[in-house]
Amino acid sequence: MTEAEHAREADRPLLAVEDVSVTLGDVPVLEGVSMTVDRGSFVGLIGPNGAGKTTLLRAINGAITPDEGRVVVDGEVVANLDSRTASRLVATVPQDTTLSFDFDVRRTVAMGRTPHRGRLDPWTEADERAVECAMERTGVAEFADRPITAVSGGERQRVVVARALAQETPLLLLDEPTASLDVSHQVRTLELIDDLTDAGTTALAAIHDLNLAARYCDALVLLADGEVLTAGAPEAVLTESTLRRAFGADAVVTRHPVTGSTHVTALPDRDRESAADGARVHVIGGGASGSRYLQALSAAGYAVTTGAVAAGSTDAATARRLGIETVTVPPQAPVDDDAAAAVRERVARADAVVVADLTVGAGTLPNLNAASEADRIVLVEGRPFAERNRAGRAGRRAYERLRDRARVVAPEDAVSAVTTALEASPTGFPLEPP
């Protein structure tokens, strides 16, 4: 190969799906799907349930032969390859693997070598190296001798990833690798894949969680109704209009305040959104804590007010951008009596108050006290309050008084909690959190 040919080889996408259509039974599942995955990239396959994500992955690994079109991996048309050859090009981490037998972890990972070995071939040095290396990279080496039935769900997921790595394929497919994991294992799994792609592996993963997909993937492919709706960089794919078309649901797209990645907040569906008409919501935030609720609530059609916030804070800027009526105090200044009165007045006018998981200092206590007087309170609790309390016992007392009357929710549930709260009468509100 000449140098120019080498260069062309490297430029060519590792995976090219060309106009693939698949019909299962009588149901067309994929219709004219085309997409590419570049070498060394981590591409997320997103889309609603039933969009055809799993079917597309199965067409790529050769489990299904497309009715039309073709899948090319590393220059080879997958449908023309026997299963063993295809399995040396594409490794698959399935959504769930039946591992209800007592193979130990090492033996399970070693099964990844199956496509590299003839039926009678002995176990070689290269096999051993591939298995050890795969276990090392996924961090399963430390429990290599435990039975697979005795490891946790998160560890098992990593064992299956290790098995796929032991296949030493240029392309790695993952079907919902985070579906059954808790938040910390979801992040660990995606970080692992991210590291692997940095080290030269190419990965295509069907991912349910749009925000995780946006955070970790180099590019996204949005599949809806068996067709590629759009593909490209996460911020280009995840827009309010494409999400509405794909998922039929309204969503707000913002930047995540911490990671800076594109962040999607799904909104209650349109029927319930009518509850927003004319309803007033006051947001108690501060710093950057209230911004995502300001954005989400105003996008959902509520008449939003906020304050008191410090002039120049992220919340103040967000409010100004969205044209939200805001009570401001000078930077670093406490909420004085005038500001407190203004906040109480907004709270009294509001149909509901959202209290973000803000940091409470002595200067912002009047905000909490004002909020406690509202009819309907939605209290967002992400971090424990103890970590956010800078006002000592007074802060704790004010917070507890507020919490006793509030509907306590996780950050992502705040908007729907407001909608639900507004449908209930104020008297129907639980005084004690259940």
Added chain:
Amino acid sequence: MRTAVRAGLWSGGLLAVLAGAVVVSAAIGPASIPPGTVARALLDPLVPGVGAAVTRPHHTIVFTVRLPRIALAAVVGFALATAGVVMQGFFRNPMADPSIVGVSSGAAVGAVAAIVAPLALPFGLGVQGAAFAGALLTAFGVYLLASEGGRTPVATLLLAGIAVQTLLGAVVSYLLLHSGESLRQVVYWLMGNLSNATWSDVAVAAVAIPGFLVLLPFSRDLDVLLLGEADAHSLGIEVERTKRLLLAVASVVTAAAVAVSGVIGFVGLVVPHILRLVVGPDHRVLLPASALGGATFLVLSDTVARAGPAEVPVGIVTAAVGAPFFLYLLRTREVHAL
């Protein structure tokens, strides 16, 4: 290479146990022969001169009366346990046994028909031939019924097997009603027994040995198939082709055993489970260990069957010994998973 060493050690050990069982079994019977004498007689063809002290009648009893039956027990046990391991792995179902695709029911229909109405059968098939043909026709029929578009989902195969077994059970019951004089012979066949064994019976059942040698290289495929078919495919196994081959070989091995011994239950179900508890799920060790364990188990069971004052069909012994032992294991160890 750890696994090969483990497979070798287990096979050697269990082979020695089998040899011991054969000697003990050949010593037991109406005329008691000391085990030492039996051992010398058996070694005589291999080591000339060792058997010089063995008397003529003892020699005749061992070689002409007892050994064919013991050898038959060994190969039938070997066959059923081999097929049992393959079927359990293949179906990923702990309740699978060698007869799960209807092999035994088909053999029963063939054998019972040959006993009850010998003239109705074509080509003058004997009981063995009819049983063998019935077994293979049934297995193939179940396979065809469960296949669609080149794929054979194991769940469909399992259900088709159960339905066909039920149907053939009705046929056997009907034939039993009309068996008249031959009822006792039919019942004896259905219970499974090894009496009147001849060396030609042994030769028929010994098809298990080449069958085993074909299956052994597929041990790794069986391991990978335990992960499920989608995973097996993504690991490079030609799933449908492998399934066809495993099913065909296991069915032929079972059919040959059932044709000469009748329906001997429980060996193919319980022996693989017991050995799986002992040696683990790796088929490269499990397959030879189960085959040899099955041979030993049936040799000992048949010794019990013929040792009492009145001989009983060996199928009764295997069930009477195997079921309680299996229940004991079930209560004390984890046998729920494969």
